Structures are given as C-alpha cells and as structure tokens.
Amino acid sequence: MSYSDPNKYYVGFWKESAHMGWIPGARVWTELPVANTSSLSSDQQTQLIHLLKRAEQVANRTEYFGFSTCRLCGICNGGEEFEWKGFVWPSGYMHYLLEHHVQMDERFEAFLRMEFSR
Numbered sequence: 537m538s539y540s541d542p543n544k545y546y547v548g549f550w551k552e553s554a555h556m557g558w559i560p561g562a563r564v565w566t567e568l569p570v571a572n573t574s575s576l577s578s579d580q581q582t583q584l585i586h587l588l589k590r591a592e593q594v595a596n597r598t599e600y601f602g603f604s605t606c607r608l609c610g611i612c613n614g615g616e617e618f619e620w621k622g623f624v625w626p627s628g629y630m631h632y633l634l635e636h637h638v639q640m641d642e643r644f645e646a647f648l649r650m651e652f653s654r
C-alpha cells in the first residue's frame with residue numbers, strides 16, 4: 537500500500553473525492569484544479585494532452601474500487617489511477633483537461649515535459 541506515501545505527489549484529486557471514503561485521511565491533496573480557458577493556446581493544450589497520453593502508456597495502473605464522477609459535468613469518469621516516478625493521477629484527469637480545460641498542475645506539467653518531450 538502506498539496510498540499515504542509522503543514521497544508521492546498527487547495530481548488532480550478533488551478534496552471531496554469518493555476515494556476518501558476508503559482511504560481516510562491518506563491523501564496528500566494538491567490544490568483544487570482551476571478551470572482555465574485563457575492561459576493556454578489550443579496548440580499548447582494539445583501538446584500537454586499528448587504528453588499525458590504518453591505517460592499513461594508507461595505508467596503503473598491501479599484499479600480502485602468504484603468509479604469517480606466528473607465534478608463539472610457528472611459523467612462517469614474512470615476507475616483507475618496512474619503512477620509514474622512519484623507522480624500519481626487519476627484516469628479521469630485527462631477528461632478534465634480535454635473537456636473542461638482545467639489547468640494542469642505546474643509541477644506535473646514540468647515533469648511531463650522533462651520526461652516525454654522529445
């Protein structure tokens with residue numbers, strides 16, 4: 537079990553997430569994602585999505601119990617979690633970026649660029 541690992545950096549989890557029910561108090565919450573449609577051009581957004589896809593191809597996957605729903609539109613939004621080199625993010629993170637233009641966590645973005653930009 538690594539859910540409360542203080543050496544991991546959690547990205548894209550919401551404070552009221554359903555995960556809290558079964559991993560009480562274990563999460564190290566990052567700041568809530570902020571909807572942002574102005575700071576990235578569509579090219580930059582596309583590039584970030586591409587980097588995230590590459591990360592998800594190599595990342596370790598964990599299926600968690602049940603599914604989360606999107607906090608903004610309510611769709612069923614995945615039931616997996618990805619972990620790669622100390623970063624942890626839910627499979628639904630992609631949806632927030634794609635559909636709601638949520639601003640990516642800066643540290644995570646820098647990591648993705650370093651790891652996957654070629």
Ligand SMILES: [Zn+2]
Nearest residue numbers: 606608609610
């Ligand atoms: Zn949504």
